[in-house]
Amino acid sequence: MADEKYDQDFFLTLAAKGKEAWNKWRRANEGVPVTFAGIDFSDAPKDQIDFSGFEFGDYADFSQCKWRGVDLFRAGATDIFKPGRACFPGASFGDRAKFEGTTLNDFASFTGASFGDRANFTGTAFGQYASFTGGVVFGAQASFEFAAFDGAARFDAADFDAGVSFRGATFGEGASFQDVVIGSVSSFDGTAFGDWTFFDAAILNGAVTFNGKSIMQWTGLFQLVTRGFGPDARRTLKKMHEQSWRNNGSAPDRFLSISFPNTQFGGDTNFSGRSFGHHANFTDARFYRPPDFDAVTNASRIDFTGARISLVSRGKLPWDSEAIVRLRAFRKVAEETKNHDLERDLYIEERKAERGVYLRQRWDALKKGGWKNWPRNAGRLAIHGFWIFVMGLYWALADYGRNFLVPALWLGLSVPFFYWRYSAVLAPLLHEAGPANSNKYNHAVWMLAFGNAVPFVGPLTIDAEIKHFLFCPGFGHCLPLPPAGFQCWVVFQNVVSIILVFFIGLALRNYFKIK
Numbered sequence: 001m002a003d004e005k006y007d008q009d010f011f012l013t014l015a016a017k018g019k020e021a022w023n024k025w026r027r028a029n030e031g032v033p034v035t036f037a038g039i040d041f042s043d044a045p046k047d048q049i050d051f052s053g054f055e056f057g058d059y060a061d062f063s064q065c066k067w068r069g070v071d072l073f074r075a076g077a078t079d080i081f082k083p084g085r086a087c088f089p090g091a092s093f094g095d096r097a098k099f100e101g102t103t104l105n106d107f108a109s110f111t112g113a114s115f116g117d118r119a120n121f122t123g124t125a126f127g128q129y130a131s132f133t134g135g136v137v138f139g140a141q142a143s144f145e146f147a148a149f150d151g152a153a154r155f156d157a158a159d160f161d162a163g164v165s166f167r168g169a170t171f172g173e174g175a176s177f178q179d180v181v182i183g184s185v186s187s188f189d190g191t192a193f194g195d196w197t198f199f200d201a202a203i204l205n206g207a208v209t210f211n212g213k214s215i216m217q218w219t220g221l222f223q224l225v226t227r228g229f230g231p232d233a234r235r236t237l238k239k240m241h242e243q244s245w246r247n248n249g250s251a252p253d254r255f256l257s258i259s260f261p262n263t264q265f266g267g268d269t270n271f272s273g274r275s276f277g278h279h280a281n282f283t284d285a286r287f288y289r290p291p292d293f294d295a296v297t298n299a300s301r302i303d304f305t306g307a308r309i310s311l312v313s314r315g316k317l318p319w320d321s322e323a324i325v326r327l328r329a330f331r332k333v334a335e336e337t338k339n340h341d342l343e344r345d346l347y348i349e350e351r352k353a354e355r356g357v358y359l360r361q362r363w364d365a366l367k368k369g370g371w372k373n374w375p376r377n378a379g380r381l382a383i384h385g386f387w388i389f390v391m392g393l394y395w396a397l398a399d400y401g402r403n404f405l406v407p408a409l410w411l412g413l414s415v416p417f418f419y420w421r422y423s424a425v426l427a428p429l430l431h432e433a434g435p436a437n438s439n440k441y442n443h444a445v446w447m448l449a450f451g452n453a454v455p456f457v458g459p460l461t462i463d464a465e466i467k468h469f470l471f472c473p474g475f476g477h478c479l480p481l482p483p484a485g486f487q488c489w490v491v492f493q494n495v496v497s498i499i500l501v502f503f504i505g506l507a508l509r510n511y512f513k514i515k
Helices: 008-016 019-028 215-225 231-248 321-336 340-368 374-401 405-425 427-433 435-453 464-471 486-512
Strands: 055-057 103-105 137-143 159-165
Touching (some): 008 019, 019 055, 374 486, 405 427, 405 435, 435 486
């Protein structure tokens, strides 16, 4: 095999023999790069080649290739090969697989395929029903920049290990990225989406940008990225994008119906410059950094119901002024969408971020201020630390006034706690009551704990006879004075109960927006 000529004729002949023959050769010749660049697979007999399960290794080159695709009625099952179909289910690519400028047409399938780093689909022309489902895996820096997809492109559950760029790409109706996982930075800047685009339950771990681009900006980037294409190829690709925009009413600066329910945004997220033409669903989305919706239009069409900001998760404390500014800007968007729950949550996160910034400032001042200013700086740090402690209690007892069930639960748990404390204080008197009255005595202690759990009204249910029985359980005349420490626990329970009942009312007020 040392004198074998590895040209396109060789690779075409070998590929026509099928997967077993190809993979046997591939494993014996791992270092040989494979090229099919410029091949027209729409012509017979090349249209009979099925690449399912092929192992290609590094630098596989399918740039400027062409498939004619198959129509909807002849395609059959998702991954069944038909003549003329670009069929790569289960194929394995090493680093730098190249499909740049390739025309794949309808029903191109990469279901279950795997790619190494820098897979390149820049300027690729997909038809309808392009499939990257079935657990497709990409290495670092995959590129679909300025690729053109027709309807129903699917990337469901695809795994982009270390980032991907769809900058300037165009999608028709029904594009789906449900359950997709992107491990690092991703870009959808200037990407045009048709109606009914889905990112449901996607996990976008790194920074992700969906910035809108004007047609002029998009064209400038297009010329830059496709500068290696021939004039005719560039012109044809540009017409595909423009035709899709006209047919679907899409553009690089707008969203139509788009869906992000239960999506996790792990890094900085940017939607600047987008116009929301139709409904945008962000219900139950989770943001780990404050998103940027600067200069968006029609923000009232965004549904943020159940969306949450959780800036302290994953070890990322937002102790920077930029996070505070972006939280305030996002709060304005929430106000425009009339989502009062999200608006309240953003205010809470804004104050938490402010406390983090102040804590860092106080700590830096203590370290750098010298001994002369140490008492003043230490005092300021201690006061701020106490305030953080108080707000921590507020979170623990009432979830910052967002949930009435939390203080209600604490109120319920306080009853057995104070029964335990009252029983400990009154234990000597229980012995005086004798075995015959022990059950009645315990019942009276429970009444005491329950009564004091209801501020103001509850203590009135504990009449003088019950108090006399508690403090004078024996026979004969006795002045009903409580033992030492008893009154302290009563006052403490009343204060705790008042605070918790107040938190319950505050949460209900916030829920029903009683102004």
